[in-house]
Amino acid sequence: MPQVAAAKASSQQTDLQISAAAAASSSTTKSKDCDHHHASYLTRLLSSTIPSLSCLSNPLAANDSIASLADSTSAGLARPFCLDRSKMEVGRESTFSHWKHQGVDGPKPWPVVGNLIQHLISPKRLERELQWLKDHGKVYGLYHGKKPILFIADPEIIRQVCIKDFDVFPNHQTLGGLVNEYQKFVLIMLQDDHWRRVRALMSPTFTSGKIKRMFRLLDGCVNDLILCFEEKLALEKGSDVKTAIVNIKDIYQLYTIDGIATCCYGLRLDRSRDGSTKKPGAGFRRDQFIKIVMNIFNFNPLRFVVLATVPKFLLEYFGFVILPKSTFDPLAQIVNKMIEDRKEKVERKFDDYLQILLNSEMGEQVELNEMDSKENHHAGLTGESILEDQKRMVADIEQRLGKSRGSIKLTDLEILSNAMFLLIVGVETTATLLTHISYVLSYNQNVQAKLRKEIASIAKRTDGSNNYSFEYDDITSCAYLDAVVSETLRFMPPVHTMDRVSVADYYIEKYNIHLPKGSQINLGFYSLMNDSDFWHEPRTFNPERFMPENRAKINPGSYCPFGMGPRHCIGMRFSLTETKLALAKLMMSFKLYPAPGTSYPPQLSFGVKNGIKNSKIKIVPLEEEQ
Known part of the structure; x- marks a missing residue:
């Protein structure tokens, strides 16, 4: 190994x-x-x-x-x-005839790259998606390079392929030798039985009960986030009312790195730059750790163009990988050292994600409680479906591998890869979600005021100061807080589409489309969640849609920001908790206003991420406004 x-x-x-x-x-x-x-x-x-x-x-x-x-x-x-x-057929002109022969409509592809740049990379990609929805309907054909992709924004079909017929669409596209040795073992890359085994082992780690144990660790990270905003204010001089223009994406990235390092690895990052320790037990300087992590995100989106247009065998021959192994090595060294230390010091107790991975074994029960049910709607889940999926995967693996319950564990490389994986996927997506929420609230003062009032009702003042604390159950149960987060996820999801690949021939009767084995589909989450057929005035930000009394009116399958079915985002609850706690303390400390030079709705940045091009807002201390 x-x-x-x-x-x-x-x-x-x-x-x-x-x-x-x-x-x-x-x-x-x-x-x-x-x-x-x-x-x-x-x-x-x-x-x-x-x-x-x-x-x-x-x-x-x-x-x-x-x-x-x-x-x-x-x-x-x-x-x-x-x-x-x-x-080699790289240089030949593609006829892009696949969907035409099936009678499937779709936007005109560009030479060589097909619709790839228009669909995934262009700053106008989301506007274009909505236009394609009007022009071509809820199911249409695209090309990524020469590869035909069936784009689906029909909630009935999405529920069908993600839940009812999940066994036909269990996998994401495989990249084979184009990923490094760490990426090969992360959950999102795994296929078939390997995915089922690792998912079954990891599922118990993300229930509300486990996340609640990490809540106090996360609380300290949020306090550092508020301190970071206060430091930005302290730099502003010459104003009667303290205000500051801040790039919230940069600040939220620091927070999510800190949160995952603390809750997942048990690392307490030192905020000082001179090496002096401000946190007891701090083992790494924050700026050094952030440099290691951010180096992984330094990704050129045009690599997707190469991936889609150059034959795979040629890329593999030249050693092309999406992200080089050397990019991950410094982080792998840190995590691997921690794994070795914990195996040697078994008597010490840790309440973090890494320890849960080390302890995980097949057959561990998924312990759900009332708090889990309050957030299941984000992935179209019920408590019964979660338990059923878990039992089915465990039974499947035990039968196929001939193992007894409790005898199958994660390998060292699987633990290492997935411990890094959560940091890699959790930092960017949660920071993007917090950025979107703060930006939208700065332009929607009535929503911001109502949210602050709701949060004040569950806040507990600490030692008579202006500092506030919150309980996990209160944060999770706060209906309007969840509604604001839900509406932002609908309005501006961090991930606007996700793929699936069929492992057998498949027929979509509603649209008379035949998909041969190995076909790729893209699930159009953004198009679906901004379709006027399912949402009244979808481009209006309105959290009331997600209040308990209105949630039953939502068309089943039309809200799925974390995916749907057994392959929904496994870190959903952790991301929601990290987001809600940060937002709660932010609302009790500052008012948010639009920054000069920004626009609403915001312009997107170039690339595959749904980042805002100008992610600045103006912050004012709450006491200055009262």
């Missing part, structure tokens, strides 16, 4: 990265002459195939260059170039 070298101290991690970079640079220099010929050929091939990317012409550029399919790994390029060019 691959083992990751343990980090002895955080100060050594930078040295390791520098040494590795130096070694890679040396290796690249030695083989440069040999590599240059092959890389140049591939560059010319890509440039002729994708003319708009021809400016990315350096064949030995680092990770952000589309031309460098070796990702700083020269071994793949140094092999003798003996591919049969007759097999």
